[in-house]
Amino acid sequence: MANTSDAGVEALRRLKATEPPLFLAPNPALSEAARTASQYLFSSLNPFSPKSPLDQLLVDGFDAEQIWQQIDLQTQPLLSTLRRRVKQLVENPEEISQLKVPSEGGNKKEENILDEWEEESDGFDEELDEEEEEDEEDEEKEGEGEEDEEEEEEEEMEDEEEEEENEEGGGIEDKFLKIDELTKYLEKEEEDFENGEADREGEEEDDDEGESDEEGDFGIGDDDDEDEDEETEGIENARYEDFFGGKKERGSKRKAQALQESDYSDEDDMELDKQTKGTASAHEKQLEKIQSKIEQMEKANIEQKAWTMQGEVTAAKRPKNSALEVDLDFEHNVRPAPVITEEVTASIEDIIKKRIIEGHFNDVQRVPKLPPKGPREVKELDDNKSKQGLAEIYEQEYVQKTDPTSAPLLFKDEQKNEASMLFKRLCLKLDALSHFNFAPKPVIEDMSIQANVPALAMEEIAPVAVSDAAMLAPEEVFDGKGDIKEETELTKAERKRRRANKKRKFKAVAVKRTNKKAQEGAIRRQVNG
Template identity: 90%
Template sequence: MENTSNDAGVEALRLLKATEPPSFLTPNPALSEAARTASQYLFSSLKPFSPKSPLDQLLVDGFDAEQIWQQIDLQTQPLLSTIRRRVKQLVENPEEISQLKVPSEGGNKKEEKSQDEWEEESDGFDEELDEEEEEDEDDEVKEGEGEEEEEETEDEEEEGEDNEEGGVIEDKFFKIDELTKYLEKEEDDFENGEADREGEEEDDEEESDEEGDFGIGDDDDEDEDEEAEGIESARYEDFFGGKKERGSKRKAQVLQESEYSDDEDDMEFDKQTKGTASAHEKQLEKIQSKIELMEKANIDPKTWTMQGEVTAAKRPKNSALEVDLDFEHNVRPAPVITEEVTASIEDIIKKRIIEGHFNDVQRVPKLPSKAPREVKELDDNKSKQGLAELYEQEYVQKTDPTSAPLSFKDEQKNEASMLFKRLCLKLDALSHFNFAPKPVIEDMSIQANVPALAMEEIAPVAVSDAAMLAPEEVFDGKGDIKEETELTKAERKTRRANKKRKFKAEAVKRTNKKAQEGVIRSKVNGFYKVMVEVTSLMSGACFLS
């Protein structure tokens, strides 16, 4: 059962390999099914190398492409971190590569057969890598074919000697048996607790990868990507040191290519992060990009068309010719002559010819919306009336309006009212005065404001009318009378101000009264002195006489 599934997966991979790239852009059920089978085969083949994968197999039935990709991503994340860590260790310590066990020539045929099958299956995966190697080798061959041939012969001799001495089969790269044994050893060490330190490092790297998915730890991801790119472009000589000169050249070329491909790696990393991002993260990215565009539009200088009134000195030369400007015309624009307008005019002409109407259309006169303005005539002649007569006429007109002479307007009004009355009288006569209002007859009525019955009040003779008045008749206050506790703060202030005002007025009266009394007293004293002097003079005169 497993062999049949593996064969189906290999066939699916070959089908995808043979398919032209444009075919992937069109919907094809057969191609989609082959891609699902190939993905399932690759997932199951990589399952032994990723023990931390949460899924035992890839579920493709009833799942869409996004869900299948998420399952593959769950497996590839821990696998990539493990491979990166192990390759980094091998790069730092090349001696560990030489310690790997190599199978002898007398190995089992089954192992060789499984190795051959694995190599055939991995041909599809390493085709791109082989093509790059062939291209690089072709370039190197063109640069110096003679030197390479000598180096290759020497390397072959050395390899032959090694094979004869050790009795082993030399492969181009790692043996599958060595890889499986090494992985089994690592799993045993991990189970026995010997790989605790490496597990902590792996957890740290996984956390950094998760942070990188959310935009955190970009520097670590960039370093890992650079190392992975350098490892992917590594060759056999970089690990085993068979060809030193070519290995050094290859390393220099790898470093140079990695420097030039930094920007491309960043772009690919951004695409991968966008592909693995959720719908909410994509929506946030769109909103952030819109915000950045709006902020950039606000910060950037405005064009001259968006700056309001712009003179010729503030805009580029001949820039107004490239823009459709709007002008305000005070005159009504001429009607646009179209085929419909001409056809309607022709129909009207034909109709008037048939009906025989050759007269011009008479325009309806417009009624004046405003009354005509009264034109006043100025008289330059000198008035024959004096100023006193003019004042007399004005006074008479004010006191007796009937005596004023009627103006031309008043005469027209009187004439119009008389004509209207005659017309109403004739109309009422036609209806026998049924709808005419009856005249109002004023009846004279004499009303004597005297009580019908005069009654005497029983009261003492000594009591006056003022004593018989009610309190509200004696004192009619302006407002409601309130006690001191019922008054508000504003009312207390007004009452206090009134009291002060009255007190000041009484004080002024007192001072004025005292002043008047002083004046009167001084006058009386002066008169008294005069009388005394007069009496003294009179008495002296009498004495002399």
């Protein structure tokens, strides 16, 4: 703890000795010193703030904003505790003499004082909340709670008017009015009114004739005595509401402001404002500020706005070259092309080389578009006339029903026959590989004697089942007439000969076709005839 406090004090001294311009530039040393000083101050004030959610200030890994929020968490309950303690000391000044400032070596005294503070803070938690609410109500003049209290006080004042005039009136005193000052002011006004009555009459006689005539016309001079009597009675019975308005009227503050604004528009009121400008109250000054703001806003609405605030504006409705001075936002229908730089080109080349080395080619594979439904089966209809008569058809159906052997083969039977044929072929190939040593000899019904067979047959490597025809050479199988030549190797006479042979073949085929058609036509005529 001693090292921490020494480091904190040293950091505070260093910050105090640092010149202000150095704080404008980023400096890690000053930042570290500020963090150390904040941590020291936080830990030193933590015992006096029992409601602080943090035991110590967390600095490592936190930025300035987060550290400031931690300090703010400690400051709020500390300020409320100090405010409550100060109020207690103001109410009971005797407690100030009992407080003792703890020395550096007096740890026990310091602990006792801290314990007292903690007990008081724990005991006055509810009072703290109520006092905070009262402070907020004092700051907000239009609070609902204050209005209720003022209404209750006003009702009491209406019930006990005579008693309140003789009392000091501490309950209605506020920052606008004090009863003692009001009493002195009323007494002074009465004296001035009694002493200056004659002077006022003399001044009125010295006024212009036009003004006196107007007063005579309106009958103002006849009622001077009555007005004076009423004014004396009003001054004697003056109350708080006569100067600052009824407290119930605060609820209808907006209506009062509207009426006052309309009154200020008159010329007579403007003259009175000029005369009483030096002695205007805070409320009147506030109304003047509001009125000036309203006038400024009305003037701004009446004046012509800039072309940028008029919505869609064409070139003819705005000043020349005015669009050059403004940053305009407009939409692009086409995406702008990327800027090609050396870095972009180098990165693309590196990617291509890497893909080539790795053999990683991710070409887009087209997805085959399959039809949602399979093609419909096309049924072919035979338009030819049946060659069988009804008698033959009925005969075949009857035979199939009576004789099961003559029935048509089913699909399974066809598969069985196909499998048996494949198995026979496989067995034949296996027997050929073994030279038919294990195969039974086929039964030969007809025997014939051949005399031209050689007496001795040489044994060959080929299997016995292989025929001699498969072992013949191509020229032994087909022996053409003469040498086979290509088209370019033929002579002129050979080309003519080949062309004549082709013509003869074509003529023979054409003759066969005509003869066949003639025969078919004759048969049809016979059938139809």
